[in-house]
Amino acid sequence: MITVLGNNIYHKMIIYWSWWWEVNNEQDKLARTILTVSVLALLFLWYKCMLFYTTSLPPGPYGLPVVGYLPFLGSNLHERFTEMAHKYGPIFSLQLGGKLHVVVNSTDLVKAVARDQDQTFANRNTPIAASVITYGGSDITFTNSKTAHWRNMRKLLVSQVMSNACLKASQIFRTREVRKMVNEVYAKIGKKVNINKMAFDTELNVVTSMLWGCSKSDEGSYIGDGFHEVESKIIKLLGAPNMSDFFPWLSWFDLQKRQRDMQRQLKIDRAVEEDGRKDFLQILLELKDQRDTPVSFNIIQIKALLMDIIVAATDTTSTMVEWVMAEILNNPIVMRKVQDELTEVVGTNNIVEESHLPKLTYLDGVIKETFRLHPPLPLLIQRCPDESCKVGGYTIPKDTLVYINVWAIHHDPNNWTNPLEFKPERFLNGKWDYNGNNVKFLPFESGRRICPGIPLGDKMLTYMLASLLNSFEWNLPKDEEFETSDEFGFVTKKKKSLVAIPSQRLSDASLYMG
C-alpha cells in the first residue's frame, strides 16, 4: 500500500517537475541536481530546527497566525494564567503577537528563575507606556539591571531613604501625616470614608515629604490634588494591553493612543523640575551632571527616579490598606482580635506611636495573610533573560517575557492548607518575612529585583492600619453590597472601592486633635 502511494507521488512529481529536469548538457544537469539536493537539505534542516525549538519550549496553547493567543486571554490575567497552569503544567509558554511569553507557577521553578538564574533573568522588556513615563527607562524599575546606572540609583534609594538612620530621621513626617489622617477621619464620623483615597493621600504626603521636604497639603504645594487622578491614570496605562508591545512595528502608529495618553501624564513632573530643594532631591541635585565622581545623574534621570519612587510607593501601599480593611471588616472575629491586641499594646486612651508597631504581632499576621490572598503585583513585573537558558528542562530563548505567577503560588494547596481561607494564624510562628527567602510567599519579589521600598512600605502599612483600627470602630454601609473581587492591572486593586463608616473608639475626643 505504502509502496503504491510512494510510486504515485514519485510519478506525479516526475510529471509536474519534468520541466526542471529538461537539460541540454551535463553541466546544467549537475547544477540542477546540486541545487535540488541543497534546497531539500535546507528544508530538512529548517524542519529539524523548528521541531527542536517547539518541542524544547515549555508546553502551551496554540494561537492564531500573527496574533497568537492574544484574542483568548481575557482580562484577569492572574486568574487566567492560573487556570492555564492547571491545564499545561507549572511552566507554560504562549505566543502573544510577535513575542514569546513564559509563565512560571510553582515554587521549584521560581527558585530556578529568581534564585539560581537571578542574574540572567534580571532584565526587563519595557512596555511602551512605561518607557514614556520613565523617559525611556531612566528609572530603577525599567532599567537594565546590569548597568551601573541601575546599581547607583538603587544604592542611593536604599542608603539615603530606606536605611534605618534615614527612616528614623523621617519619622516626624510619618507621625505628622498619620495624625492628620486620623484627624480628618474624625471629622467624618458617621459618614462614608473612601479607604483607598485616604491611604493614598497619606502615603503620598509622607513620600513627597521624605523626598523633597514638602507634602501636597503644605502651603505652596506644587503637586496638588490632581495627583491621585494622574497617578491612577499612569497605573492604568501601565497595566493596559498595548498592541504596540506585542507588535513593535505598530508602535509608530500608536493605534490605541496609549503612548499619547502617557505623554499627557508627564505634566505632573514639571513641578519636580522647577522646584525642589531638600533632602533626597538635594542629594540628587548635587550629583547632577558631575564629571569627576563615579555617580552622576542628569535631570531626566532624576525626574525618572523620583517619579518611580512616588508611583511605586503610593498605589501599592494604599491598595494594601484597602484590602486589609476589607478582609478585617469581612471577618468579625479577626476584627475583634486586632482590636484586643491594640487595646493591650496601645490602649483606648492613647494614640498609636511607631514604637508600638513591633509589638502588634497579630496585626502583622493579618497584613501578611492579606498579602498572600491579594498580592498587589500578582504576576510581579515581567523579567527578561539576556541569554537563552533552561528552566524545568525547557528552553527559554533570550528576550522571552517571563512572568512569576505569585498569585498561583499564594493560592496553591500544595503550599497552603485551605488556601482560600483567611487565616492570619499561618503567619504567627515568626518564620515569615518579606525578603523572598521562602518562595511560597513573594509579595515583594525575591533576589536582585526585590522591592527596595520594603522597610517604608511595611512601616506605613502597619502604622496607618493600627491608627485607623485603634482610633475608630468601623462598619460597612448598610445600603452597599460588600464583595472582594479584584481587577487585574499593573497594581491589582479591589474592583469596587471600599467605603466604611467610622465611629469614635478612643475615650477622650482631644486625642483626635493631635
Ligand code: HEM
Ligand atoms: C505595600 C507596598 C509595596 C509593595 C507591595 C511593593 C511591591 C513591589 C514589587 C513586587 C516589586 C518588584 C517587581 C518585580 O521586579 O517583579 C517592587 C519593585 C520596586 N518597588 Fe516596591 N512595593 C511597595 C512599596 C514600595 C515603596 C514604599 C517604594 C519606595 C519608596 C518602592 C519602590 C520600588 C522600586 C523602586 C521598585 C523597582 C525595583 C527594581 O526593579 O530594581 N516600593 N515593589
